[in-house]
């Protein structure tokens with residue numbers, strides 16, 4: 549019988565995490581470091597030995613020692629317990645695991661360069677299909693089954709990258725970009741590596757295929773996918789990286805285009821589309837300012853205020869709105885965006 553309470557009580561959580569290659573610094577009663585479950589640049593990962601869990605404030609990863617070993621080592625529950633000394637072998641297994649050096653297939657932190665078009669022999673990412681991606685930073689493979697896989701294509705339709713959506717065990721989600729990268733020895737594989745900045749829009753192929761169509765700018769790949777299917781009269785685009793990714797995106801392809809912005813119905817969503825002024829009076833540019841600077845032909849926004857918080861075009865489509873209903877509602881809500889030049893801009 550596996551006694552999980554005993555395992556969790558005996559385990560040295562900080563030591564366990566460090567043996568998995570995470571450097572930790574003491575912070576009060578906790579330890580902090582770079583999260584091994586997402587590409588972390590600021591230490592977001594907390595180890596709380598007295599409460600017996602690890603937690604990432606960025607990606608939401610949250611595990612006890614057993615869950616941590618399952619996730620990091622790719623083990624099932626029983627094997628993870630055995631590794632932590634919870635088997636009949638008891639101390640023997642514990643000692644062996646402690647003594648085992650951490651073997652990396654490759655050193656972490658190597659330079660992997662994103663390349664495209666992604667070759668045809670590359671494994672295809674698809675919802676519900678398990679795939680593996682090289683975690684450049686950690687120097688190891690990561691297996692996952694995405695619930696979404698949205699392709700980013702260039703104007704000619706060549707595949708540049710995917711943005712995946714992965715539901716985590718604790719109910720959180722992450723949306724990593726995976727790019728086809730060439731490593732130091734010339735080997736190419738899927739890597740957990742963001743698109744280089746400025747990042748391409750999602751929908752460049754639609755922009756090119758419909759050069760005279762108005763452009764509907766929506767927030768996120770799910771909205772883009774659903775709106776593109778239901779509203780073929782538009783070229784539908786979005787950007788990656790969420791509301792904070794707006795400023796890291798290349799908006800030049802919108803030059804000369806007639807834009808309609810459909811913000812998510814919350815402050816963050818509206819700020820991403822229209823920009824916002826922060827507490828110190830600085831303007832954080834949104835899609836409106838950035839595409840205006842790229843000389844888009846016209847700029848309109850659909851007023852989503854009064855809708856449920858976070859409501860978006862995908863919600864309307866999921867609720868059964870027809871293209872005619874969406875167009876009618878949007879017509880009653882659309883207004884011209886007046887972009888004011890501002891001297892105090894944050895990029």
Ligand SMILES: [Zn+2]
Pocket residue numbers: 583584585586588592593604605606607608609
């Ligand atoms: Zn994380």
